Amino acid sequence: MEDLVLWSRAQFALTAIYHWLFVPLTLGLGIIIGVMETIYYRTKNEQWKTITKFWMRLFGVNFAIGVATGLILEFQFGTNWSNYSWFVGDIFGAPLAIEGILAFFMEATFIAIMFFGWNKVSKGFHLASTWLTVFGASISALWILIANAWMQFPTGMSFNPDTVRNEMTDFWAVALSPIAINKFFHTVTSCWVVGSAACIGVSAWFLLKKQHIEFAKKSIKIAAIVGLAGIALTIYTGDGSAYQVAQKQPMKLAAMEGLYKGQTQAPLVAFGILKPHEKAMQDIENPSYFNIGIPYVLSFLSYRDINAYVPGITDLLNGGYPTKDGSKELSAKEKMESGKKAIQALADYKKAKKAGNEYETQKQLRILNDNYSNFGYGFIKDESELIPNVAITFYAFRFMIIFGSLFILMFIVITYLIGKKKPFENYKWFLWLCILCIPLAYMVSQSGWIVAEMGRQPWVIQDLMPTSAAISALSSSSVATTFIIFCVLFTVLLIAELSIMFKQIKKGF
């Protein structure tokens, strides 16, 4: 059973990580291509058409493999997370269906015109098609992120004991959840950063090779502006994201910070080396070998108050600290008790209902409702399961913040240098740095997802269903086999994609 959970998680992580290698470029480069073609449309300058078409070729190669990896993600909810699909399918299925109806058809229709329509439709119609492709891709991101946000912060639903599932009661609460909106902007604008980094890096390579200098510089100008806007919005929404995590997923926040013992006026760890988890649990006052903290910042980011108390991992397990509404937070053990009560009440409710015992039915229903907010804790066998992998979450978070912030500097410097008298192509070392920024941007982007998804463990739906209860009844060897198949297949396709990309880049504009 444990193996099965791990393989199922591994397979989802693998396919999601691979998918996320291609999506950011689609969303980011898409915007850049849209801007480029708009300039072509307005200036009628054929150079811009050549530039647009070059980037569009790379976009096409990348898009195909993004589609391929995306297919498996959607169906995986059914194939590997069967229990999840029933337990919350009434809410979770809707965004997926809407994504298909609203977004995918728009993408599929207009991308064909974008690629093949240059000589078949008018310039205006072609431009509209390009933007509609980008728009379609972005709203597809919107709906899948709404779905993801809902898992992290379930809202707009109630549990129906007769159908044994959660049912939607408020569509707008799901679709317009502040977590969803914030997640959407944070994710999509961070993709602009990746797209811009790719565009700038490739252009920098041309400059180093002294090829296509004019086209490369024109591309850099557009990408730097898109990238600057992207990173500014990413940082702004990242702050909103940290605040939301503090409210809804305090354990994730504690793991992100390696905070074992809660404190007021909590500092944000700028950098540090954590002790192994077991050691840290024994010495919660000093969980790291060393760290550099910025005073007050964590309290402020989390609660908008420099004096606020931020609970640590052990506090979250032990409970007892005052919550916002003045009550005392339950301990993990109490929550697990409450969860078991809820599960037992559901079983007894079913029995009583079958027996036609109305009094008992109502009684069990009350117990269930009173304890339902801890339902998922009933599946937890040991409180240690409630702690996500601290090291991965902690370092991935640092990586995202530190290297992500560098991009704001990067784009500002590029915008400044490219406007200067000394030709941009003469800053050799800086051009190399631009190229280096391509893999860095991808790694930063991936680490963001690692924080979000590793940090929320053990929950597939926060507090209501742990990952271990969400799986399909399969043998772990079956899932291991498909894992290996996908791993080999996606790796081969990635190599093919990169190889084609490099060749296309070599051929130039």
Add this chain to the structure above:
Amino acid sequence: MDYNFFIQYWWFIISLLGAILVFLLFVQGGQTLIPQLGKTEIEKTMMVNSIGRKWEFTFTTLVTFGGAFFAAFPLFYSTSFGGAYWVWMIILFCFIIQAVSFEFRKKENNFLGEKTYNIFLLINGFLGTFLLGVAVGTFFTGSEFVVNKENITNPFMPIISQWTNPLHGLEALANPRNLLLGLVVLFLSRTLGLLYFINNINDQTIQERAKKTLKLCGTMFVVLFVTFLAVTFLSDGFAVDKQTGIVSMQEYKYFNNLIEMPVVSGLLLIGVILVLYGLIKTMFSKTIFRKGIWFAGIGTVLAVLSLFLIAGYNNTAYYPSTFNPQSSLTIYNSSSSLFTLRVMSIVSLIIPFVLAYIFYAWRKMDKVSITKEEMQEDGHKY
């Protein structure tokens, strides 16, 4: 409008999406025909580009079909995908390799070589369509699973839907009726592929060859399809008692459904006539008749739609369990809540608008058919 209305409405939408998906499998059928119809490189290129501009619609329809099924009938999603794991995984695998093949096959440095991508297209065309047919065949023949929602109250084994056959879906291949539907879908997709080439490629050699191939392929399809209909209508079906919800076997259930739902039988009849008209007119017309795909395409949508409706309407279990008939899925016991179906119904009002812009865009793109000249021009090509 009550709960039942919305449930039936959503079964209709799912059926329609399924029907459109089957029609769009002409892309897959086309893929299987490239080596057979294309003797020269330019002919192959024309064919690849002709269907290559449509593959995303088939793919998107598959994804949307899955998403809509999830939203409207989540118990099917959790039971079938999680249970018949291997059949669905192989189908997905067939589609993953298709998605990159059009774009990558002709590109320089494509790592695996053009041949491999062509083989990918063949695997997708033959195996993908066949297995989809086999999987849908179980809608009529049943599978082995148990659904027990109370399992969730057992923290040690909380899984609600459990497959009881260790082959996890591959056992569907042992049932000749499923295999028959697999072949029907395969030959239908090839037939539609031929009609599509005749319409979309302006090249007499290809058109003549396609017409010749159609005579055998189209006839094979008709024979297989008629056999499938006969077998299905003569077989017992999984009937549901409306009051108690108890599932039992009923003689000639699917044939009774046909008789008891005259609108559905009308759809099936019109569909079959349109397909036959498209086929016969293309096969036997003295000149090249290029509009066959329109008749056969619309006919396919109507006929497949009616078959889905026969599987789900009129108190029938659309996803029956032979292991434990009372676990069988009906459109009532597997659907989403009234609230969700209402929300989704409002969303579904956008579908005509989506169809309209797809139609408009296709008309713009297909105004000029594919020619040798276009394939020799510079520009984005597969």
